[in-house]
Amino acid sequence: MSIRSPFPRTQRSPPRSAISCGPTKMSPREIFALRDHLGAELKGRTLSDAHDVVSLTDILSQTVLGGRLRELSGRAVLLKLSDQLRSGLAMIELDGVARRMLLCPPDLNPAYLDALIADAGIDAVVTDEPDRWAETGVPLVVTAQLPLQATAPAQTERATEWLMLTSGTSGVPKIAGHTLEALTGAIVAEGPARGPAPVWATFYDIRRYGGLQIFLRAILSGGSMVLSDPHEALADHVARLNARAVSHISGTPSHWRKLLMSGSAAQFAPAYVRLSGEIADQAVLDGLKAAFPNSSVGHAYASTEAGVGFAVNDGLEGFPADYLGNRNGVEMKVVDGSLRIRSTRTAHAYIGRDAAALTDDDGFVDSGDIVELRGDRYYFVGRRGGIINIGGLKVHPEEIEAVINRHSDVRMSRAKSRKSPITGGIVVADVILADGTDQARAKEIRDQILDQCRAQLASHKVPAVIRFVETLDVTPAGKLARTDA
Structure with a gap:
C-alpha cells in the first residue's frame, strides 16, 4: 500500500x-x-x-x-x-x-x-x-x-x-x-x-x-x-x-x-x-x-x-x-x-x-x-568548559557519574568538587537511590559504589564523599545543574 x-x-x-x-x-x-x-x-x-x-x-x-x-x-x-x-x-x-x-x-x-x-x-x-x-x-x-x-x-x-x-x-x-x-x-x-x-x-x-x-x-x-x-x-x-x-x-x-x-x-x-x-x-x-x-x-x-x-x-x-x-x-x-x-x-x-x-x-x-x-566506539566524557579541578588535575564530572549510575540501586548522581585544605580539592558525589531501595543497605551500597569507582576510575577521580539525597536540581533547559561547592 x-x-x-x-x-x-x-x-x-x-x-x-x-x-x-x-x-x-x-x-x-x-x-x-x-x-x-x-x-x-x-x-x-x-x-x-x-x-x-x-x-x-x-x-x-x-x-x-x-x-x-x-x-x-x-x-x-x-x-x-x-x-x-x-x-x-x-x-x-x-x-x-x-x-x-x-x-x-x-x-x-x-x-x-x-x-x-x-x-x-x-x-x-x-x-x-x-x-x-x-x-x-x-x-x-x-x-x-x-x-x-x-x-x-x-x-x-x-x-x-x-x-x-x-x-x-x-x-x-x-x-x-x-x-x-x-x-x-x-x-x-x-x-x-x-x-x-x-x-x-x-x-x-x-x-x-x-x-x-x-x-x-x-x-x-x-x-x-x-x-x-x-x-x-x-x-x-x-x-x-x-x-x-x-x-x-x-x-x-x-x-x-x-x-x-x-x-x-x-x-x-x-x-x-x-x-x-x-x-x-x-x-x-x-x-x-x-x-x-x-x-x-x-x-x-x-x-x-x-x-x-x-x-x-x-x-x-x-x-x-x-x-x-x-x-x-x-x-x-x-x-x-x-x-x-x-x-x-x-x-x-x-x-x-x-x-x-x-x-x-x-x-x-x-x-x-x-x-x-x-575500541571501535567514541564515548562522551564531558564538556570542555565543565571540567572540575581535583588537586591540580582536570576531571570531567560526567565520567564519574557514568560509573556511579551503573550501580543497580542508583537512579541519578552528580559529581562536583569541594575544596580540601590537604589536596586542594576532592570529589563529592550526590546520589539518588532507586525507588524501593532499603535504606538499611545505605552503607553497603556506598561501599559498593566506591569499589566500582576504584575499579574503573583513576584514584583522584574516586569520590571522597558520597551523599544520598532525595533530589538533584535540574536547570530550566532540562540539564543537571552543576555548581562546585
Whole structure:
C-alpha cells in the first residue's frame, strides 16, 4: 500500500542562493515557510498545552497576533511570551513574513534583554505583557492573545532568519542565527513518517533548540504536538500525554531520570523515546528500555550551534567510530579530543556587535564536547568548559557519574568538587537511590559504589564523599545543574 507523503509540495529545500536573512522579498516558489506545511488536507492536527487545544488544520485562517501580522513584515521580532502555545502559533505566523525572529526562553534574565535587543537589531516585540514594553524604546509592540481570531491567510514573503540563544553560559547568552532550511535539514533528510501521523511531545521548551526540533518535526511530519508546562506535576503531565495519545517523545537524560524516579513511567507507553542535550550513559538507556520494552529507544547529538549531528539507535552509549568523516551530509572529526561538526544544518553565524566567529577557517563548529575512543566506539566524557579541578588535575564530572549510575540501586548522581585544605580539592558525589531501595543497605551500597569507582576510575577521580539525597536540581533547559561547592 502506498502512503501519501505528509510533506506538502513545497517541502523541497530551496537553493542556497534563495536564502536571505535580509529584508529582500522573494517569490514563495523559491522558499518555504512553516505555513506551507499546514495544508488543509491534513485533518485533525492539534497543538495543545495544559489549558488549550488549537487546530493546526484551521490555523492558516486564524491569528494569534490580533490581525497585526502585516505590521511585522520585514521586521526583526523578539518573541517574548509566557507560554509555549502562543509562542508556537506566533512562530508559524511570523515565519516567512518577519525578517528575523529571536526566540526568548522563559527563564532568560531580564537584565540581558537590552543587550540582546541591540545585538539582534530588534525593532518589534511580540508579547503577552505589552505594558512592560511601554518605556523600552522598541518601536512596535504586538500582543499575542487567545482565543484566536479569524484572518485572511498570509503569504510567504521571505526566508526568515531564526535566532536562538545558547544555554549553559554565564552572562549574556550568545545568539546563533539559523535558517529554517538548516533547522529542518535532519527532518527532511529522514523523509516522511510512515504509518499514522505521529503525536509528538517533549520535556523541552520549544524556544530552546531541542524543543524547537520536536515542534518542527510535528509541523513537517503532518502530526500533532503536546506541549509541556513547567508548573504541571509530572504525574499530571504523563496523564495528559496519555490522553493525547502521544507516540513520540524526547527529553534530556535528566528529564528521563526524573520520569523513571517518579513511578509515572508505568502509565506511559510511547513508541519512540529519544534523549539529547546531555550525555546518555548506559544506565539511563537500559533503564528506559526496561521501562518501555516495546519502544524504540535512542539518543541524538545536537546543539544550538552545530545543529543536528546524528542519532544512535543501537541501544549503546557513545557512537560508532565510523560516524566520523562525511555521513549523510554531516562531516565530523575530533581535534584535541573535541568533536567538531560541519554541515548545512549548523547555525550560519553568531549575531551581535562583537560576535565571535562560529566556525573555524574550514567551516567546522567546535562543539566543546570531549570524546574518547575506546575500541571501535567514541564515548562522551564531558564538556570542555565543565571540567572540575581535583588537586591540580582536570576531571570531567560526567565520567564519574557514568560509573556511579551503573550501580543497580542508583537512579541519578552528580559529581562536583569541594575544596580540601590537604589536596586542594576532592570529589563529592550526590546520589539518588532507586525507588524501593532499603535504606538499611545505605552503607553497603556506598561501599559498593566506591569499589566500582576504584575499579574503573583513576584514584583522584574516586569520590571522597558520597551523599544520598532525595533530589538533584535540574536547570530550566532540562540539564543537571552543576555548581562546585
